[in-house]
Amino acid sequence: MTAIGASGNPGLEAFLDAHEERRARLGLERHLVARAGTAASESGTALLDLAGNDYLGLLTHPAVIDGAVAAARAYGGGAGASRLVTGHLDLHDHLERALADHLEAPAALVFSTGYHANLAALSALTDAESLVVSDAHAHASLIDGARLSRAEVAVNRHNDVDHVAELLATRSGRRAVVVVESVYSVLGDAAPLVDLVALADAHDATLLVDEAHGLGVVGGRGEGAVAAQGFGGHPRVVVTATLSKSLAAQGGVVAASARVRQHLVNAARAFVYDTGLAPAAAGAALAALDVLRAEPERADRARRNAELLAGACRIDPVPGAVLSVPMPGPKEALAGVAQAAAAGVRIGCFRPPSTPDGDSRLRLTAHAQHTADDLAPALAVLREIIDA
Numbered sequence: 001m002t003a004i005g006a007s008g009n010p011g012l013e014a015f016l017d018a019h020e021e022r023r024a025r026l027g028l029e030r031h032l033v034a035r036a037g038t039a040a041s042e043s044g045t046a047l048l049d050l051a052g053n054d055y056l057g058l059l060t061h062p063a064v065i066d067g068a069v070a071a072a073r074a075y076g077g078g079a080g081a082s083r084l085v086t087g088h089l090d091l092h093d094h095l096e097r098a099l100a101d102h103l104e105a106p107a108a109l110v111f112s113t114g115y116h117a118n119l120a121a122l123s124a125l126t127d128a129e130s131l132v133v134s135d136a137h138a139h140a141s142l143i144d145g146a147r148l149s150r151a152e153v154a155v156n157r158h159n160d161v162d163h164v165a166e167l168l169a170t171r172s173g174r175r176a177v178v179v180v181e182s183v184y185s186v187l188g189d190a191a192p193l194v195d196l197v198a199l200a201d202a203h204d205a206t207l208l209v210d211e212a213h214g215l216g217v218v219g220g221r222g223e224g225a226v227a228a229q230g231f232g233g234h235p236r237v238v239v240t241a242t243l244s245k246s247l248a249a250q251g252g253v254v255a256a257s258a259r260v261r262q263h264l265v266n267a268a269r270a271f272v273y274d275t276g277l278a279p280a281a282a283g284a285a286l287a288a289l290d291v292l293r294a295e296p297e298r299a300d301r302a303r304r305n306a307e308l309l310a311g312a313c314r315i316d317p318v319p320g321a322v323l324s325v326p327m328p329g330p331k332e333a334l335a336g337v338a339q340a341a342a343a344g345v346r347i348g349c350f351r352p353p354s355t356p357d358g359d360s361r362l363r364l365t366a367h368a369q370h371t372a373d374d375l376a377p378a379l380a381v382l383r384e385i386i387d388a
Helices: 012-026 062-075 090-103 116-122 139-149 160-168 193-203 258-267 279-296 297-312 328-341 370-387
Strands: 105-113 130-135 152-156 176-180 207-208 238-240 252-256 322-327 348-350 359-363
Touching: 062 090, 062 279, 090 238, 090 252, 090 279, 105 116, 105 258, 116 139, 116 207, 116 238, 116 258, 130 139, 130 160, 139 176, 139 207, 152 160, 160 176, 160 193, 176 193, 176 297, 193 359, 252 258, 252 328, 279 297, 297 322, 297 370, 322 328, 328 348, 328 359, 328 370
Parallel strands: 130 152, 130 176, 176 207, 207 238
Antiparallel strands: 105 252, 238 252, 322 359, 348 359
């Protein structure tokens, strides 16, 4: 419905009023949440963070901070321009080589955000003559990239390989791109990559895998699900990822063949028209990769902590660090968040209509730096919430 102002024409204030009323009615008003212990936090009480994405505990690691500071001192506060103008730095080259090596991909291209990386990959690797087959639980950045691509978009049922095959089989002579997350941000479950790669091969399709929640956590050295399952460098697989979760920085990456990289440099609007990745973020991500290479056990610790949390929540083990706990309804989910906070534990929740399947859930994330003693109060309160 179009909001109408006092003049009889749609106006900004009327538009804002209508959306504010809708948010209030649906209980969807959002608020900024400061990280505990920072100057912006609402209290001086430190909460055990089981909601953030610092999976490897590198956000305040001295080496990561030093990497950010050294890069800022050497290159300045920002890249200064698009990398196609004067914003390309040798630091970008170093980071791209390190990411390609870690992800076992031939080449990589970094972006200012993970959101940009997904927008770039989907909008530049498809056109109006393409078909995008996107999982129902795909991240918003993948959905927006598909919309910008001008391709026909078909949404498959979550992790339903037969449905993907059915949608691919109906296309008539068009290129096809299948879009998944290696570890989904909603349920924390894994995409069936082996079956999906086989489908891509059989149907001459491209498989785009978002490793946002796989990089740093999945695999013996945190290389992500694609490389861990032997598909690094596969000619039909394109990997995207963010640098803001396990790598404790900011930015995004597309890892694929050198030809795909060169195409993105020339055709991806989210790269061509955007300022290059800031030096501090690139330096922090490089340093985080160095720490991960030197301490691959961080990935294992994150997964072990996820297993402990899953046990307390009475759910099956998860492949990464994201846990999703079904709740009877939105009120119970919010009450669970409040009960955990009262016990000194920060968790999150998903509620309809923002959930893809209409269910309410608690959402937790495991972190490598937490010890058994750190987690003890969290495990206790989670059991209380689930058993209530």
